[in-house]
Amino acid sequence: MKTFKKELKALKKQLSEPKRQTGLARQGHASNRNDFISAEEETFSFADAMQGVTPLSQDKVEPDKQVELFKKSQQVKGKHLKHSKQLAASFDFSDMYQAALPQEGPMRFCQEGESTHILKQLRRGDYSPEMTLDLHGLTREMAKAELAALIHTARKELIDCVCVMHGFGQGVLKAALPHYLVQHPHVRAFHQAPLEYGGKAALLVLIDIPLQNNKR
Numbered sequence: 001m002k003t004f005k006k007e008l009k010a011l012k013k014q015l016s017e018p019k020r021q022t023g024l025a026r027q028g029h030a031s032n033r034n035d036f037i038s039a040e041e042e043t044f045s046f047a048d049a050m051q052g053v054t055p056l057s058q059d060k061v062e063p064d065k066q067v068e069l070f071k072k073s074q075q076v077k078g079k080h081l082k083h084s085k086q087l088a089a090s091f092d093f094s095d096m097y098q099a100a101l102p103q104e105g106p107m108r109f110c111q112e113g114e115s116t117h118i119l120k121q122l123r124r125g126d127y128s129p130e131m132t133l134d135l136h137g138l139t140r141e142m143a144k145a146e147l148a149a150l151i152h153t154a155r156k157e158l159i160d161c162v163c164v165m166h167g168f169g170q171g172v173l174k175a176a177l178p179h180y181l182v183q184h185p186h187v188r189a190f191h192q193a194p195l196e197y198g199g200k201a202a203l204l205v206l207i208d209i210p211l212q213n214n215k216r
Contacts, residue, residue, distance in 0.1 A: 163197050
């Protein structure tokens with residue numbers, strides 16, 4: 001009798017198991033369907049919320065691009081700086097200007113307002129040139145540019161005496177150089193150089209440097 005009851009109970013359990021599994025399957029399907037609907041609603045809501053919104057453009061610069069842009073900006077600055085220095089050192093010497101210079105004796109010149117005693121000092125070698133410019137092999141235009149740069153640099157470095165070598169003979173630059181120097185407002189005087197600085201092949205030039213450091 002007990003055995004029969006156990007078998008009957010087991011049979012009922014077997015019959016009820018498919019129904020239970022079917023119910024669980026239905027619940028799982030319903031749950032999955034609800035999850036899908038919920039996700040779909042979220043997607044739809046986000047899409048609705050983003051309507052009319054314009055995406056932001058990329059405003060970040062890659063590191064390599066930043067380095068490249070920086071180098072280019074530095075190059076531009078360098079070019080402007082170089083150009084500014086060139087302008088500061090330039091002077092428009094005229095080939096047409098002819099100064100009233102002595103026709104006899106050593107080549108010499110003293111700016112108006114300066115004591116002629118400085119010519120004697122230059123002739124005796126009382127002034128020692130701290131910079132020398134050699135014009136050999138230069139054209140007129142090159143010589144004028146170098147001469148302007150020499151005077152500019154001398155004033156910047158507070159050097160009041162320079163030597164300009166033009167060579168011997170009756171060269172074009174030798175004849176033109178004194179007329180160039182007379183035109184420059186910062187040339188106080190010049191004189192044929194003493195032998196130790198080139199003699200007849202050079203001129204000693206006295207430069208007007210800033211007053212606070214002037215050696216007058």
